[in-house]
Amino acid sequence: MDDKFMLMIPGPTPVPERVLLAQAKHLIGHRSGEFSQIMAEVTENLKWLHQTQNDVLLLTASGTGAMEAGIINVLSAGDRVLAGNNGKFGERWVKVCEAFGIQVEAIEAEWGKPLDPEAFRAALEADTAKTIKAVIVTHSETSTGVLNDLQTIARHVKAHGEALMIVDAVTSLGACSVPVDEWGLDVVASGSQKGYMIPPGLGFVAMSDRAWAAYEKSTLPKFYFDLGPYRKNAAKNTTPFTPPVSLFYALQVALQMMKAEGLETIFARHERLKRATRAAMKALNLPLSAADEFASPAVTAVMPQGVDAEKIRSTLRKQFDIAMAGGQDHLKGKIFRMGHLGFVSDRDVLTAIAALEATLAQLGAEGVTPGAGLAAAQAALRA
Numbered sequence: 001m002d003d004k005f006m007l008m009i010p011g012p013t014p015v016p017e018r019v020l021l022a023q024a025k026h027l028i029g030h031r032s033g034e035f036s037q038i039m040a041e042v043t044e045n046l047k048w049l050h051q052t053q054n055d056v057l058l059l060t061a062s063g064t065g066a067m068e069a070g071i072i073n074v075l076s077a078g079d080r081v082l083a084g085n086n087g088k089f090g091e092r093w094v095k096v097c098e099a100f101g102i103q104v105e106a107i108e109a110e111w112g113k114p115l116d117p118e119a120f121r122a123a124l125e126a127d128t129a130k131t132i133k134a135v136i137v138t139h140s141e142t143s144t145g146v147l148n149d150l151q152t153i154a155r156h157v158k159a160h161g162e163a164l165m166i167v168d169a170v171t172s173l174g175a176c177s178v179p180v181d182e183w184g185l186d187v188v189a190s191g192s193q194k195g196y197m198i199p200p201g202l203g204f205v206a207m208s209d210r211a212w213a214a215y216e217k218s219t220l221p222k223f224y225f226d227l228g229p230y231r232k233n234a235a236k237n238t239t240p241f242t243p244p245v246s247l248f249y250a251l252q253v254a255l256q257m258m259k260a261e262g263l264e265t266i267f268a269r270h271e272r273l274k275r276a277t278r279a280a281m282k283a284l285n286l287p288l289s290a291a292d293e294f295a296s297p298a299v300t301a302v303m304p305q306g307v308d309a310e311k312i313r314s315t316l317r318k319q320f321d322i323a324m325a326g327g328q329d330h331l332k333g334k335i336f337r338m339g340h341l342g343f344v345s346d347r348d349v350l351t352a353i354a355a356l357e358a359t360l361a362q363l364g365a366e367g368v369t370p371g372a373g374l375a376a377a378q379a380a381l382r383a
């Protein structure tokens with residue numbers, strides 16, 4: 001059926017109608033007073049979302065561009081860094097470092113398992129010469145639905161004294177608390193199509209004073225992503241290059257909606273949706289990729305047995321107009337991922353679970369009791 005499409009993937013995420021309509025407005029010049037007012041408001045609200053007094057800069061880029069900017073603005077070729085790698089995104093930051101001649105040591109965990117903070121502690125404590133310049137961690141690893149223990153890793157980084165804490169918060173920001181100042185996070189990158197409830201196209205980088213001090217020493221080549229000019233222009237409520245003005249309209253409205261809901265309520269909603277989703281999958285005998293203790297609030301990865309994950313996805317798409325994500329790399333065909341990030345409500349999760357049950361029945365999945373997933377999800381939503 002036309003126009004009934006429902007996105008249940010971990011990005012792009014659903015966009016509220018109010019935000020969609022805001023984007024339809026006529027453009028304004030980005031050097032106008034009117035634009036500066038929007039820029040001032042969104043910058044203030046971005047600090048609120050990041051729980052920081054630091055600069056939060058806006059780039060015309062996806063989340064990867066924001067992460068690349070964060071990395072190349074504080075490091076130099078040959079610098080030694082540690083990078084957590086327990087999934088597709090952790091792996092990406094290792095590749096970005098390699099592309100820029102940064103000497104990167106991966107601290108790995110199996111896909112579906114969390115990074116071990118002890119491994120970071122051991123490597124940082126062994127570095128008495130203080131040669132480690134940064135530690136890079138993906139907070140919510142979207143490829144497997146694992147939430148890494150960023151708080152503990154950041155504590156070990158702080159104890160080291162020299163290394164910067166660089167964070168991919170793309171699917172944790174706006175889903176669970178990421179208190180940038182309290183945890184001492186130096187560089188925090190995110191992207192608009194995830195927890196922000198707006199379309200893709202904007203990247204965000206929060207930079208601490210320590211990060212700016214490292215910026216002064218960084219010698220990697222950069223121009224469009226040189227954060228210095230972004231900072232200078234932000235102080236005058238403008239941007240160095242033409243910004244995606246329509247996305248700024250969208251961001252303004254989305255952040256107003258987030259402020260009206262409140263941080264604690266937003267985090268509690270994501271926690272509830274995560275619990276309901278996981279309870280439903282368990283009641284349907286569908287094994288989960290990540291254990292309860294370190295499950296991402298943004299996405300749940302499911303490994304169906306005896307039914308093809310891609311068949312489940314295509315049936316959901318064709319019969320129910322619901323999109324869920326597939327697996328990446330070696331997990332392709334083995335898992336499907338249900339997003340519950342951003343503009344997602346209890347109703348959306350109940351609808352998706354009901355459609356999933358119908359899909360499993362149609363595909364002849366064994367061990368599935370009709371209604372069991374819905375009952376478990378409802379109970380979790382009430383709790």
Ligand SMILES: *Cc1c(COP(=O)(O)O)cnc(C)c1O
Pocket residue numbers: 010011062063064065089138140141142168170171191194
């Ligand atoms: C989506 C995502 C990114 C950014 O991907 P882009 O396609 O560049 O926006 C980075 N890290 C994580 C964990 C993500 O989920």
